[in-house]
Amino acid sequence: MIDFHLRKALHTAAGPRTLDVALALAPGELVAVSGPSGAGKTTLLRLLAGLDRPDGGFVRVEKQVWYEQETRRWLPPQRRPLGFVFQDYALFPHLTVRENLAFAAAGQPGAGPLVTELLDAFELAELAPRRPGALSGGQQQRVALARALARRPRLLLLDEPLAALDLPTRQRLQQVLADVHQRFGLTTLLVSHDPAEIARLAHRVVELDLGQVRRVGPPALPAPALAGRVVALLPGGLLRVQLAGGPALVDVPAPPGRAYAPGDALVLTVGVQ
Template identity: 75%
Template sequence: MIDLHLIKALHTAAGPRTLDVRLTLPPGEVLALSGPSGAGKTTLLRLLAGLSRPDGGFLQVEGQVWYSHERGQWLPPQRRPLGFVFQDYALFPNMTVRENLAFAAEGQPQARQIIDGLLELLELTELAPRRPAALSGGQQQRVALARALARRPRLLLLDEPLSALDLATRLRLQQALADIHREFKLTTVLISHDPAEIARLATRVVELDLGQVVRVGPPVPVAALGTTVGGRVVAVLPGGHLRVQLGGSATLVEVPAPTGPPYAPGDELALSLAVVPARRD
């Protein structure tokens, strides 16, 4: 059980705001965080990880106090049994893929078997001798996920872990992530801007806006989101839009560019197409 009330000053485009989140997470939950940029999603993950100190509140994980403003208690990040996948991956550039995982798995029983299993599961076995500079963004993202899991964490924090992947790989790794969550008996907090990804992975979603919780509840079912299809960027348009060719057809659509790394012509992405009932005249 994770019980928290975390308070932190935010500096947003709308001016100073306060992140104020009170939640209870049962063991084994996958909690998704959604909301616009500046809502406080990444700040909340950093508070959970101990990479940023709250201004007030408390954090208790499985009966252990990680933070208490009232008692003056603070558990440093290196003593928190968690894994964190950052947006910028934060891999060690002087280490190979295998060495990055070995560093995280140091001290774990059967560390080599853990590393070999994660390399296979996340389709990284052939990349194990390479260093991060020789990997694509999507490959680095998978390495970051494997490294977070190599610690055998009790709490897994994911900041848009699959955003740099093409649709086919994203769908495969969504399933892998769900399998890992069950196998490792994790509690997971996931930031995602993809409603279909949230629907597939999360048991509950928290929507934040300018630091405040505006909704807590179940994710929208996949069936209600419409059909997820793959597309390829044909052109980057003014105003933050993309012209996309839908997979398997000559159909072109214009869509707002998803958040995250910028897209370029030739990049693949996933689109959720709403199902609109036919009109009856």
């Protein structure tokens, strides 16, 4: 069981706020954290990782205390058995794929066989001698996920790990993540803005707004969606999209978070009136 209650002052567009989140994660559970920009999602992960100091609360992982305000106990980041996958992957550019994994696995029992197992699990064996600069975005993301698991983490933290990828790659890696989560018996906290991704992967979702928990419960079913492909960029931030399976064209606002170009795949959410 991973149990925590964390508080931290936030500086948001709406003014000063306080992040205040209490949650218990069962072994093997994958919990998604969602909410608008500035809600405190990334801050929560950084507090759990020990990269930022909380203003109060505690973090208890099984029988080990990572942080406790009352007793002033503090476990530094390098001593917390967790894996953290950042949005920008944060791979060592001068190391090969195998060396990135081996660095993370150093000191773990059976580090060599573990690295080989992870290379196979993420279909990276043929890429093992390459450096990150020679990999695609999807391949780098698989390396980042494998490297996080090389530490044999009790807690895996994922900060929008698939947000920058195109739709087909994102969907493939969602399946990889689901398979690996089950195979390695992970306990995971996933930050995501994608309702479909949350519905596909998470057992529960925590919805944050300005640092406060608005809802904890099962993921909502995503709205119906239509697949399409961008055929033109229009003034005013609009995209002209051809729907899959026919000649129909629709003009829609460009979704936030990435730049689109003609030929890019796109999924349109269908509003229910």
